Amino acid sequence: MRITKMYKLAGTISGEVGLYEFDFIVTGDVRRNEYVKVWNSSDGWILGRVVSMVDVEEKTATVEIIGYKNERGFLMQPKVTFSRDEKVFKADHTFIMDTLGLGFKSKSSGIHLGMLDGHNIPVYLKKEELIQKHCCILAKTGSGKSYTAGVLIEELLEKNVPLLIIDPHGEYLSLRYENKSEDERKQMERFGITPRGYASKVVVYTPSNFSVNPAADKLFRIDGINLSVNELSDFFTLSDAQLGILYQCINEIKARKEFYTIEEIISGLAESKSTAKWRIIQFLERIRETGILSDSPTQIEELVKPGRASIIDMKGASPKLQQLIVYRLCKEVFEGRKMGKIPPFMLVIEEAHNFCPERGFGEAVSSNILRTIASEGRKFGLGLLVISQRPARVDKNVISQCNTQIILKVTNHNDIKALSKGLEFMSSEMIEEIKRIPLGVALLSSPSIAMPIMIDVRVKRSEHGGRAAEASDSAGAGGGGGGDRGKEEVSKPAGDGGNAEDGDEGEEKAEGRSMLSRLLSD
Numbered sequence: 001m002r003i004t005k006m007y008k009l010a011g012t013i014s015g016e017v018g019l020y021e022f023d024f025i026v027t028g029d030v031r032r033n034e035y036v037k038v039w040n041s042s043d044g045w046i047l048g049r050v051v052s053m054v055d056v057e058e059k060t061a062t063v064e065i066i067g068y069k070n071e072r073g074f075l076m077q078p079k080v081t082f083s084r085d086e087k088v089f090k091a092d093h094t095f096i097m098d099t100l101g102l103g104f105k106s107k108s109s110g111i112h113l114g115m116l117d118g119h120n121i122p123v124y125l126k127k128e129e130l131i132q133k134h135c136c137i138l139a140k141t142g143s144g145k146s147y148t149a150g151v152l153i154e155e156l157l158e159k160n161v162p163l164l165i166i167d168p169h170g171e172y173l174s175l176r177y178e179n180k181s182e183d184e185r186k187q188m189e190r191f192g193i194t195p196r197g198y199a200s201k202v203v204v205y206t207p208s209n210f211s212v213n214p215a216a217d218k219l220f221r222i223d224g225i226n227l228s229v230n231e232l233s234d235f236f237t238l239s240d241a242q243l244g245i246l247y248q249c250i251n252e253i254k255a256r257k258e259f260y261t262i263e264e265i266i267s268g269l270a271e272s273k274s275t276a277k278w279r280i281i282q283f284l285e286r287i288r289e290t291g292i293l294s295d296s297p298t299q300i301e302e303l304v305k306p307g308r309a310s311i312i313d314m315k316g317a318s319p320k321l322q323q324l325i326v327y328r329l330c331k332e333v334f335e336g337r338k339m340g341k342i343p344p345f346m347l348v349i350e351e352a353h354n355f356c357p358e359r360g361f362g363e364a365v366s367s368n369i370l371r372t373i374a375s376e377g378r379k380f381g382l383g384l385l386v387i388s389q390r391p392a393r394v395d396k397n398v399i400s401q402c403n404t405q406i407i408l409k410v411t412n413h414n415d416i417k418a419l420s421k422g423l424e425f426m427s428s429e430m431i432e433e434i435k436r437i438p439l440g441v442a443l444l445s446s447p448s449i450a451m452p453i454m455i456d457v458r459v460k461r462s463e464h465g466g467r468a469a470e471a472s473d474s475a476g477a478g479g480g481g482g483g484d485r486g487k488e489e490v491s492k493p494a495g496d497g498g499n500a501e502d503g504d505e506g507e508e509k510a511e512g513r514s515m516l517s518r519l520l521s522d
Contacts, residue, residue, distance in 0.1 A: 007089035010036050015060065017081050021051070024088045026059040033118055033454055035091040036063060040078045043068050047091055047099040051429055063088070064429070066451060069099055075450040093121055101450040111155040113148075113406075114191065117441055117454035122192075125404065126448050127159055131344055131383035133447060134374060134401055136352075138391045138419070139408030144439055146171050146350070147464055148406060148457050149387050153309060153348065157201050160307040162345035164333065166326055168314045171350065173215055175202050175309065177463040184459040191458040198462055202309045207292055207325055208316030216313055222328055224262055224293025232265075234365060235324060236283045241276045245269065261295070262288050290321065300332050304342040319354065320365075326355045327366040334373055337380045344381030347373065352386040353393035358418075361393045374401035392418035399423075407443040410434050425452050 010030050015023035030036075034050045048063040067077045097103050102121055110124030135152070139145040153175065156163055165172055176199040179185065188194060206216035229246050232238075238246065249268040253260045266284050269277045287293060303310040312329070314322045326349070336342045349355055349370065356370040357363070373384055374397065386402060388394045392414040399422050407423075410416055416435070420426045425445050430452065434443055437454075445452040 007037070007092065010034075010088045010090050011059075011061070013038070013082055013084050013086045013088060016062075017084060019065070019077065019081055021062055021064050022048075022082055023054060023060055023062050026053075026061050028090070030061060030090075031118065032061075035066075035096050035119075036088050037091040037095055038063075038082055038086055038088050040068075040080065040082060042080045043076070043078045045095065046078050046082075047095065048088075066099065069450075075099070075101075093119065097121055099450065100453060101448060102453075109159065111152065111159070112191070112193075112458060113151060113155075113444065113455055114442075114458040115456045117456050120190070123444065123449075123453070123455050125446055127156070127161065129447055130156070130385075130404060131161065131346055131381060132378045133403035134378065134384040134386070135404040135406065136386040136388075136394075136399055136402035137406045137408070138388055138394075138399075138410065138415075139442075140410050140412060140415070141389045143389075143409040143437075144442075144457065145387055145389060145408055147460065148408065148442060149348065149350070149385065150175065150460050150462065150464060151458055152385065154196075154198070154461050156346055157198055157307070157309055162304045162306055162343055163309040163348060164303055164329075164345060165309060165311045165348040166314070166329075166350060166355070167311050168322060168351045168354065170213070170215070170313045170315050171465055172309075172311050173202075173204055173313065174463040174465060175311075179460055179463055181459075181464075187459045188461075193458065193461055196461040198309065201307055202311060204311045204313050205298065205303075206313050206316070207321070209291070212316035213313055218298075220312055220325070221294035221297045222292050222325070223295075223297035225259055225295050227262060227265070227293075232284075234327060235287055238280070239276070241274070242280050245272055245274050245277055246280060248272075262293055292321065292325070300329075300336045300342055303329075304333060304336075304345045306343055323355060323364045323366045327364075327369055330366065330369045330373060334369065334377065334380075334382060337377075337382045344383075346383040346385055347377075348385040348387070350387045352388040352398070353390045356386075356395040356398050358393055358395050367395060371395060371397055374398040391415045391422075396422050404446040405444070407434050407437075407445075408441075409437040409439070 008028060010028045011024040011026040013022055013024045030050055032050050032053060036048050036050060037045050038048060040046050046068050047066040049066060050061050051064045052062045054060040054062050065078065067075050070076050096116070096119065102116065102123060109127055111127055111130060113123050113125060115121060116123055137145045137149050150172065153163060153165070153172065176197050178195040178197040185195060203218065204216045205218050205220035206213040207220045209219070210216060229243065229250060232246065249265060249272065253264055253268055262284055266281055269281050312325065317325065330347070333342065333347065353361070355364055355366045357367065373382055377384055384402070386394065386398060391399070391410065396418070405423060407419065410419065416431055420431055430443065437443065440457055442455055442457055443452055444455050
């Protein structure tokens with residue numbers, strides 16, 4: 001039995017009527033992307049979405065038929081077409097939520113992304129789905145991909161999920177400070193949030209030094225003790241002759257010493273009579289000069305902790321060194337997660353096209369390990385969040401493993417072509433949608449939601465991007481920057497008055513410039 005008195009009339013079906021869409025004459029106030037419902041004699045109430053206003057003067061609109069939930073909770077398409085002259089009503093919130101699967105509203109465990117576009121219906125993702133089934137955020141530059149990623153990161157921090165963030169441009173340091181934007185603060189009540197900084201949960205590491213990156217809390221270093229030939233070959237390509245010389249040199253050192261450094265490898269190579277040694281020595285000296293190798297490397301157990309976001313701020317590092325760091329770090333955390341040395345966590349890769357490029361768009365030493373994490377990481381509780389403004393240039397095998405996709409505005413022809421081929425749900429109508437998505441709105445596809453939906457991404461609790469500079473200055477002047485800890489709590493070197501374990505970091509800070517940009521420059 002249907003009861004229609006309580007529903008607002010939107011119009012009457014007229015014109016083309018099919019199993020997947022129909023036209024109707026609009027008699028009420030109806031907008032594009034609005035949800036409507038129509039009674040079907042065979043299946044009951046059916047949900048639809050207004051996809052276009054066909055004729056503005058005659059007020060004719062086209063509706064995409066979404067379907068109905070059967071007794072088992074599956075989204076089904078109606079078995080028969082609608083009758084012409086059937087009334088079209090505006091869909092109520094309860095019906096929309098039930099049909100689309102938006103009834104998951106647990107604030108304690110849900111990831112609150114925002115609202116269903118045009119409605120005050122909150123949209124939540126399941127935390128477990130993000131970690132176990134991966135996620136990607138794709139958009140053109142300036143469309144809000146990093147802002148949306150910041151919202152996800154905030155939500156995961158609220159749930160104490162460990163985060164390891166690869167940040168090529170230092171975009172996520174602003175998580176430390178609460179949002180000072182008056183416009184965004186006014187919108188927070190709608191989303192049920194308040195301003196907050198996450199300084200007590202964020203630790204920033206730099207592979208460079210504190211002169212290049214004064215906002216960092218700690219240095220990031222790779223283990224430089226007992227480097228094997230295989231590990232050194234990660235840094236640069238070796239010929240068979242060079243491999244032979246390096247094997248011989250390292251084996252001779254191992255016969256004399258239990259522990260050895262890169263300096264001792266260089267010294268051993270210098271004694272070789274082969275002229276092939278000079279190219280190897282040149283590369284090893286460049287690696288040594290960067291300072292990235294250390295006998296006190298950054299431990300993965302330090303980086304991956306519940307309730308912490310460890311940010312690897314890559315400013316000052318050359319592109320090849322960035323790829324090498326991502327390779328070594330991802331390899332270590334993947335093995336560490338398999339062995340249970342670190343808890344389940346989310347790995348965030350910003351500018352993913354630089355670290356796992358699609359074939360034909362260059363090579364990266366980090367590509368294979370990221371493909372492995374994309375295909376196998378979910379089995380071990382290692383979630384992947386891939387972010388890029390160039391979808392066509394990201395390895396399609398990595399993107400295809402992301403079960404949750406968040407797409408903001410995309411206009412580049414090659415990127416749109418890649419999305420249409422790589423994402424199963426991408427229809428021609430959705431392609432047109434993402435070309436004109438307004439700022440702050442995203443197309444969301446997730447296993448827990450019955451079909452892709454448009455969402456109004458919530459505002460951030462914390463500061464975003466360039467606005468953090470002002471907050472950082474305030475913190476330095478004693479204002480605290482709105483965060484929930486002071487800068488004195490971070491592990492920066494104490495200079496001349498520092499302790500012994502901070503000595504190396506103090507020397508690095510005193511250097512006038514970084515050597516990192518010289519790594520493998522040719």
